[in-house]
Amino acid sequence: MLELFNKFDESLSKYNKVILMTHARPDLDGFGSAVALYEYLNGDKEVIFVKPKLFTNNSLKRALDFYNKDIPYMDEEELLKSDFSDALLIILDTNSLKLVESKDLALKVKNIIVIDHHCLLNNLIEPTELDIRIKEKSSTIEIITEFLKNKNFKLDKNVLTMLLAGLEVDTNTYNLKTTEETFKIAGYLVGQGADLILKQEILKEPKDEEIRRYELLKNSYEVTDGRYICVMDDEIYGPVDMSLVAQNLLKFAGVKVAFAIGKLSDDTIGISARSMGDINVGEMMNRLGGGGHLANAACQIKGKNIQEVRESLEEVIKEE
Numbered sequence: 001m002l003e004l005f006n007k008f009d010e011s012l013s014k015y016n017k018v019i020l021m022t023h024a025r026p027d028l029d030g031f032g033s034a035v036a037l038y039e040y041l042n043g044d045k046e047v048i049f050v051k052p053k054l055f056t057n058n059s060l061k062r063a064l065d066f067y068n069k070d071i072p073y074m075d076e077e078e079l080l081k082s083d084f085s086d087a088l089l090i091i092l093d094t095n096s097l098k099l100v101e102s103k104d105l106a107l108k109v110k111n112i113i114v115i116d117h118h119c120l121l122n123n124l125i126e127p128t129e130l131d132i133r134i135k136e137k138s139s140t141i142e143i144i145t146e147f148l149k150n151k152n153f154k155l156d157k158n159v160l161t162m163l164l165a166g167l168e169v170d171t172n173t174y175n176l177k178t179t180e181e182t183f184k185i186a187g188y189l190v191g192q193g194a195d196l197i198l199k200q201e202i203l204k205e206p207k208d209e210e211i212r213r214y215e216l217l218k219n220s221y222e223v224t225d226g227r228y229i230c231v232m233d234d235e236i237y238g239p240v241d242m243s244l245v246a247q248n249l250l251k252f253a254g255v256k257v258a259f260a261i262g263k264l265s266d267d268t269i270g271i272s273a274r275s276m277g278d279i280n281v282g283e284m285m286n287r288l289g290g291g292g293h294l295a296n297a298a299c300q301i302k303g304k305n306i307q308e309v310r311e312s313l314e315e316v317i318k319e320e
């Protein structure tokens with residue numbers, strides 16, 4: 001780790017201009033890490049954030065309200081017109097060209113560092129400067145916080161709290177990919193001044209939406225041995241809505257694996273899958289043309305209706 005951090009420092013020292021980018025529809029882990037890194041680099045370098053086209057994450061929006069500082073955004077179009085010869089692009093919380101905020105930017109900038117904790121996906125970004133992809137880590141926040149701790153760099157309460165909230169989300173409250181190191185990083189953030197009341201404030205969900213999700217969960221049923229499916233209604237939902245339904249379903253006693261099926265658009269059905277980390281839902285979603293990890297996976301199916309997708313999923317569950 002220390003060696004990687006030293007290399008990271010070395011790379012940083014070569015550039016005066018740093019562009020920070022995370023995945024599209026940013027979350028606390030990706031964007032929070034970028035904010036922490038911005039705090040570290042700001043003053044010393046010109047830092048630019050690739051402006052997200054969509055801000056859908058409620059917790060991130062709240063965390064940024066508390067942060068209450070101007071973020072130096074530039075949108076994709078404007079950025080693509082710039083000269084990148086002296087710029088370093090740091091991509092956080094994804095390793096896939098398909099998922100980044102701006103694929104064109106990732107293809108155009110020569111000097112790239114990727115900092116990520118996901119398994120390697122298809123359409124891999126090829127970092128030229130440095131590769132800090134550590135799939136054993138719980139989150140990008142864990143990596144960035146460790147780096148800043150190492151530097152003895154002090155963050156303010158709002159940023160520390162944003163990082164603690166993101167750590168909690170990515171580990172599903174210290175259940176997934178959580179190690180002794182993860183708890184040490186959480187402890188460090190609290191020790192430095194992260195605020196536990198503010199953190200709860202950031203992580204709260206809007207009441208209407210949460211009640212709606214529980215309404216949908218009334219229709220969930222067990223296929224076999226703790227494998228539960230919740231079929232959403234006929235409305236169109238975002239992938240995040242569906243993952244929250246699956247996540248809520250997994251909280252109920254007796255549920256070992258949770259699936260939510262719903263319409264992502266008029267011709268696309270989505271499945272969101274969650275397990276507690278012992279049953280591989282990534283593999284199950286793979287068989288339906290999707291993908292993901294052990295405890296967290298999804299797929300999108302075109303040209304089938306909800307009922308047909310439900311039947312395919314039930315088959316996969318029974319064959320598992």
Ligand SMILES: [Mn+2]
Nearest residue numbers: 029093140170
């Ligand atoms: Mn993450």
